[in-house]
Every structure is written in structure tokens, then in C-alpha cells.
Amino acid sequence: MSDSVIEIRNLSKVYRDFWGRSKVKALNSLSLDVKRGEIFGLLGPNGSGKTTTLKLLLGLLFPSEGQVRILGQPAHDVEKNERIGYLPEESYLYRFLNADETLEFYGRLFKMSKAERRKRSDELIKRVGLDQARRRQLKEYSKGMTRRIGLAQALINDPELVLLDEPTSGLDPLGTRDMKDMILKLRDEGKTVVMCSHLLADVQDVCDRIAILFRGELKVIGNVQELLSSNDETQLLTSTLSEEAIRDVKETLKKHGADVKNISHPTSTLEDLFLRTVAESEARPGRRFEPGERPTSESA
Numbered sequence: 219m220s221d222s223v224i225e226i227r228n229l230s231k232v233y234r235d236f237w238g239r240s241k242v243k244a245l246n247s248l249s250l251d252v253k254r255g256e257i258f259g260l261l262g263p264n265g266s267g268k269t270t271t272l273k274l275l276l277g278l279l280f281p282s283e284g285q286v287r288i289l290g291q292p293a294h295d296v297e298k299n300e301r302i303g304y305l306p307e308e309s310y311l312y313r314f315l316n317a318d319e320t321l322e323f324y325g326r327l328f329k330m331s332k333a334e335r336r337k338r339s340d341e342l343i344k345r346v347g348l349d350q351a352r353r354r355q356l357k358e359y360s361k362g363m364t365r366r367i368g369l370a371q372a373l374i375n376d377p378e379l380v381l382l383d384e385p386t387s388g389l390d391p392l393g394t395r396d397m398k399d400m401i402l403k404l405r406d407e408g409k410t411v412v413m414c415s416h417l418l419a420d421v422q423d424v425c426d427r428i429a430i431l432f433r434g435e436l437k438v439i440g441n442v443q444e445l446l447s448s449n450d451e452t453q454l455l456t457s458t459l460s461e462e463a464i465r466d467v468k469e470t471l472k473k474h475g476a477d478v479k480n481i482s483h484p485t486s487t488l489e490d491l492f493l494r495t496v497a498e499s500e501a502r503p504g505r506r507f508e509p510g511e512r513p514t515s516e517s518a
């Protein structure tokens with residue numbers, strides 16, 4: 219079995235107007251592979267061709283040039299879509315159905331048996347955290363809840379490959395953390411995930427490899443850690459050091475010819491602080507923090 223779930227070769231897409239005249243070259247000779255079991259991030263500014271790429275993968279658009287193979291089949295072979303899950307940027311869900319009815323509807327589209335539909339819907343509704351809201355119509359859902367039911371819908375057929383267009387857009391930090399955990403869990407289950415996003419911190423947190431597109435062309439591709447690590451610098455992290463210890467360390471480093479650029483306390487992220495504050499507030503409802511005080515990881 220090939221190691222690549224997606225093989226894109228010299229793919230170009232030109233959108234044409236009503237008269238067949240070329241309007242926009244959305245993709246220009248794109249070549250890349252996505253390997254089985256990885257989380258792959260497709261990045262790029264607005265209009266760089268990310269959604270076009272996803273649509274070409276699903277066979278919803280025809281390429282102007284080039285080839286796409288996905289799960290070993292040509293992209294235009296619609297049968298392969300039974301093994302793919304897709305979360306579009308805007309969920310096209312029926313506003314008057316509730317969560318159970320929505321998944322029932324999509325389960326039927328995939329010709330799942332009644333028992334299978336029930337079991338899978340129940341599992342997915344719990345997994346995406348909508349158990350309490352499963353009987354409410356989707357028109358009453360918040361943005362975050364809509365994204366969650368969108369993900370459940372994308373997973374109804376237990377797909378091998380999951381395509382996610384902006385999975386964390388519109389989510390608050392807690393919802394974002396849950397969504398990222400759900401994406402990581404998909405990888406643990408052996409699924410391959412391709413996601414497009416503008417939220418670079420989210421991409422950095424979950425993706426193994428990324429590609430950056432610019433005006434339809436591939437500019438950068440590689441392993442996230444490798445792309446971000448700077449090999450001409452070394453970072454040491456220790457428990458707190460005394461002034462004297464810092465002086466000694468500096469002396470030692472100088473002896474080895476090192477240019478000490480920065481010695482400071484590491485900072486965490488705003489996401490960490492936000493999540494710890496919410497966890498602490500839930501655990502101890504009356505607790506208030508003084509100006510400048512913050513919840514420690516132990517208290518959260």
C-alpha cells in the first residue's frame with residue numbers, strides 16, 4: 219500500500235467566465251504528497267488556492283492541468299468520497315434539524331443501517347460535546363456548536379481521510395482546544411487529516427507538516443518542527459537560578475565562546491493563561507485574582 223494518501227502532480231486550476239475566457243489562475247503547477255496518518259496544514263493568505271485544492275481533491279472541481287490521486291484513486295472517482303470526511307468552511311447543514319436528525323440524515327446518505335446510524339450518531343454527538351444540546355434545532359446553535367456538529371457530520375462515515383476547512387474559525391479558546399484535541403485524536407486513530415487555516419498558532423499546535431501557498435503556487439513545504447527550529451542557537455531551560463549561579467553560567471558559556479543573548483524567565487502563551495483561568499474559575503467559583511496575580515498550573 220502506498221505511503222501517500224494524496225498525490226498532487228503539476229495541478230493547475232483556471233476559473234473561466236461564462237464565455238470560457240480565463241478569469242483567475244487559482245492554482246499554478248502544484249505538486250505535493252500527504253502521507254498516511256499525518257496531520258497536514260495548508261496555509262496561505264486569502265485567495266491563495268486552499269479551498270480550490272480541497273475541492274479538487276474531492277472531485278467537486280475539475281483541474282485545468284495536472285493529476286490528483288487520493289486514496290489510490292483519481293480525484294474524479296466519486297466512490298472514493300465514501301472514505302473521506304469533509305468539513306466545509308461554511309457548514310451546509312439544515313437549520314431546522316436537531317443534532318440527532320442531522321447525523322441520521324447523513325448516515326442515510328452513506329447507506330448505513332439503522333442500528334449503525336444510531337450507534338455512530340450517539341458516539342459522535344458525545345465525542346464532539348453536544349450531548350446536552352442534541353435535541354435542539356441547529357438554528358439555535360452558537361458558532362462553536364455549529365462547528366462541532368459539522369465535525370460530527372464529517373466523521374459519520376468513519377473516514378480514512380478527513381479534510382477540514384478552517385476547523386477552529388469562530389471558536390473560543392476552550393472550543394479551539396477541544397477541536398485541536400479532537401483533530402489529534404483522529405491521528406491517534408490512524409486517520410489522515412488535511413486542514414486549511416489562517417490561525418497559525420492552531421496549525422503549529424497540531425500539524426506534523428505544512429505547505430504555504432501564495433497566489434496558487436507552493437512556496438514552502440516541510441515538517442513544522444524542522445521549519446521552525448533555528449539550528450544556529452541553543453536554548454537551555456532550568457529551574458530558577460540565583461544571581462550567583464547566573465554569573466557562573468555566563469562565565470562558563472563565555473569560556474566556550476558562546477554569545478549569551480538572553481537570560482530570562484520563559485513566558486507561557488495567552489491560550490495557557492486563559493484556559494487555566496477558566497479551569498480555576500470552574501473549580502473555585504468565588505475565587506478572584508488580584509491585579510497581576512494569575513492561576514498557577516497546580517491550582518487549575
Ligand SMILES: Nc1ncnc2c1ncn2[C@@H]1O[C@H](COP(=O)(O)OP(=O)(O)OP(=O)(O)O)[C@@H](O)[C@H]1O
Pocket residue numbers: 233234241242243244262263264265266267268269270271
Ligand atoms: N468559483 C470561482 N470562480 C472564479 N474565481 C474563483 C472561484 N472560486 C475561487 N476563485 C478565485 O480563485 C482564487 C483562489 O480562491 P480559493 O477560495 O481557493 O482561496 P483560499 O486560499 O481558500 O482563500 P480564503 O483564505 O479566502 O478562503 C481566488 O482568487 C478566488 O477569487
